[in-house]
Amino acid sequence: MRRFLRYLFSIVLFLSSLGVYFTNRLMFMKKKEDDFILEREKESGRLDLIKYDSLPKREVLIPSPFGYNLKAVAVEPHKNSRYIVISHGVTENKMNSIKYMNLFLDRGFNAVIYDHRRHGESGGRTTSYGHYEKFDLKAIIDWLKAEKGPNIQIGIHGESMGAATMILYAGMLEDGADFYIADCPFSDFKAQLAYRLKAEMKLSPKLFLPVADLFLRMREKYSIADVSPISVIENIKKPILFIHSEKDDFILPTMSEALYEKKKGPKQLYLAANGIHAQSFNENREDYEKVIDEFLDQYVNSKDTLSQ
Numbered sequence: 001m002r003r004f005l006r007y008l009f010s011i012v013l014f015l016s017s018l019g020v021y022f023t024n025r026l027m028f029m030k031k032k033e034d035d036f037i038l039e040r041e042k043e044s045g046r047l048d049l050i051k052y053d054s055l056p057k058r059e060v061l062i063p064s065p066f067g068y069n070l071k072a073v074a075v076e077p078h079k080n081s082r083y084i085v086i087s088h089g090v091t092e093n094k095m096n097s098i099k100y101m102n103l104f105l106d107r108g109f110n111a112v113i114y115d116h117r118r119h120g121e122s123g124g125r126t127t128s129y130g131h132y133e134k135f136d137l138k139a140i141i142d143w144l145k146a147e148k149g150p151n152i153q154i155g156i157h158g159e160s161m162g163a164a165t166m167i168l169y170a171g172m173l174e175d176g177a178d179f180y181i182a183d184c185p186f187s188d189f190k191a192q193l194a195y196r197l198k199a200e201m202k203l204s205p206k207l208f209l210p211v212a213d214l215f216l217r218m219r220e221k222y223s224i225a226d227v228s229p230i231s232v233i234e235n236i237k238k239p240i241l242f243i244h245s246e247k248d249d250f251i252l253p254t255m256s257e258a259l260y261e262k263k264k265g266p267k268q269l270y271l272a273a274n275g276i277h278a279q280s281f282n283e284n285r286e287d288y289e290k291v292i293d294e295f296l297d298q299y300v301n302s303k304d305t306l307s308q
Contacts, residue, residue, distance in 0.1 A: 059071070
């Protein structure tokens with residue numbers, strides 16, 4: 001009996017250590033340093049600080065429903081009510097969003113860029129890959145609508161986790177924007193974790209994911225299964241442009257293809273020939289902009305389409 005109890009205790013201790021380890025890796029994923037992101041964007045030519053500093057803009061602290069502030073920047077060179085909100089990927093910050101912001105500024109939109117919880121200058125203790133972030137995005141959109149009134153036109157551009165966050169936000173029966181651009185989202189967090197466990201660590205998802213999920217539910221009050229953009233994509237009626245690099249081996253392009261297939265109503269899919277994860281714009285800029293223009297012309301710039 002004692003031997004059995006010692007054996008049982010050893011198993012419980014091992015599983016507990018495993019659960020804490022994996023949930024720590026999820027909750028506290030190592031972020032890129034803010035200075036690194038800034039220098040990378042400057043050196044690549046995607047960020048001209050002189051041009052950025054000259055833009056009319058205002059910094060805003062927007063309260064999250066979870067008790068911290070979200071740091072946002074509203075960039076408003078145009079005297080209209082057309083806005084793009086940009087949702088960055090995990091480990092990045094709002095400076096990574098400037099390249100997308102510039103694309104839309106050139107097309108007559110104002111912009112809001114912001115830091116996700118636990119990133120950049122925003123508060124928040126953990127990362128949840130879209131679960132809690134979707135409510136923060138709702139706070140951003142609600143603030144913008146309160147600022148600009150009922151006639152505002154809003155688009156949301158999301159990259160990677162930011163794209164998954166955007167879909168989760170729109171899919172919780174919110175659908176609070178006029179159009180969406182989802183750049184390299186995962187379709188289901190459980191499937192993404194299973195793929196990365198096998199690809200990076202050669203581990204069996206069937207053994208490790210249930211343990212990680214149990215500890216995530218205990219520690220963060222949500223389940224891995226709750227972070228599933230594909231489970232809510234059919235709720236989104238507004239147009240979505242899906243973008244993914246064909247050579248992305250971090251989040252496979254088949255995930256965007258699956259989301260595209262399940263999305264009902266207006267939609268478009270662009271698979272970029274070059275670049276790995278989150279590099280579709282950087283490596284295919286001319287084609288990326290062309291696809292954006294085609295999407296906007298078909299689904300956004302037409303008042304008849306917007307009123308449908």
